Amino acid sequence: MSPVTHFLAGWSVANARPLSRRDRPLVTISGVIPDADGLGMIPDWLTRHSLNCGGEYHHVLFHNIGFGLMMCGWIFLLSRQRWLAALLALGGFHLHLFPDLIGARGPDGYQWPIPYLQPFSDAWQLAWEGQWSLTAWQNFVLTGLLLLPAFWWAWQKGFSPLEMFSTRADQAFVRTLRVRFGNPFQES
Numbered sequence: 001m002s003p004v005t006h007f008l009a010g011w012s013v014a015n016a017r018p019l020s021r022r023d024r025p026l027v028t029i030s031g032v033i034p035d036a037d038g039l040g041m042i043p044d045w046l047t048r049h050s051l052n053c054g055g056e057y058h059h060v061l062f063h064n065i066g067f068g069l070m071m072c073g074w075i076f077l078l079s080r081q082r083w084l085a086a087l088l089a090l091g092g093f094h095l096h097l098f099p100d101l102i103g104a105r106g107p108d109g110y111q112w113p114i115p116y117l118q119p120f121s122d123a124w125q126l127a128w129e130g131q132w133s134l135t136a137w138q139n140f141v142l143t144g145l146l147l148l149p150a151f152w153w154a155w156q157k158g159f160s161p162l163e164m165f166s167t168r169a170d171q172a173f174v175r176t177l178r179v180r181f182g183n184p185f186q187e188s
Contacts, residue, residue: 001099001139006032008146009099011161013092015153023085025164026075030092033071034100037061063100064118068093097126103139105131151177156184 010031014024037060061067071093072086079085097114105111113127132138154160155177162170178184 001096001104001134002143003032003035005099005139005143005146006035006096007161008143008150009095010092012146012149013088013095015149015157016088016091017084019085019088020080021159021163023079023081024159026079027085027088027092028161028164030071030075030089031096034062034067034093034096037063060115060118063097063114063116065116066119099139099142101126101128101131103132103134103136103142105133107133107135155181 007028010028011024013031014027019027068090072090075089076082076086097116100112101114111127111129111131113125115122116124116126150161154174158174160170160173162173
């Protein structure tokens with residue numbers, strides 16, 4: 001899946017329960033951070049694939065329960081609503097794995113199996129033979145569907161995923177939605 005799709009899925013999990021402005025980004029990141037193991041593609045690109053870091057480590061280092069639990073521990077320590085944020089982050093982490101399982105086949109047909117139980121065991125290498133390609137229409141539809149609640153919550157709650165990057169941009173986006181669709185707190 002696209003990192004944008006994972007980001008929007010993480011944002012949806014972060015809005016499943018009321019969280020502070022500080023905790024929402026932590027939970028949102030839980031839906032994206034497993035793809036940090038794909039950064040090995042950068043040295044591959046720079047060396048014209050002679051290192052094979054992307055192929056060797058993507059879906060290995062951070063797509064497993066060991067990393068998921070470690071990430072939840074860090075979120076527990078960094079968040080204000082510790083238990084809620086950590087549990088939602090664990091959900092966000094698993095919500096990252098599921099779309100990767102169903103729709104992350106590479107252009108060469110490789111399915112990127114998920115070694116779920118690592119580093120504790122190699123017993124489960126999750127893969128699905130019906131996995132669709134990263135560029136399949138289903139992934140674009142999923143991204144579009146995840147934009148709907150993001151826009152709805154921005155209009156209704158007064159904050160959007162932009163709050164993680166710029167307060168001014170977030171406020172401008174919310175203001176634009178409310179000018180266009182009305183303020184949900186004004187009586188008609």
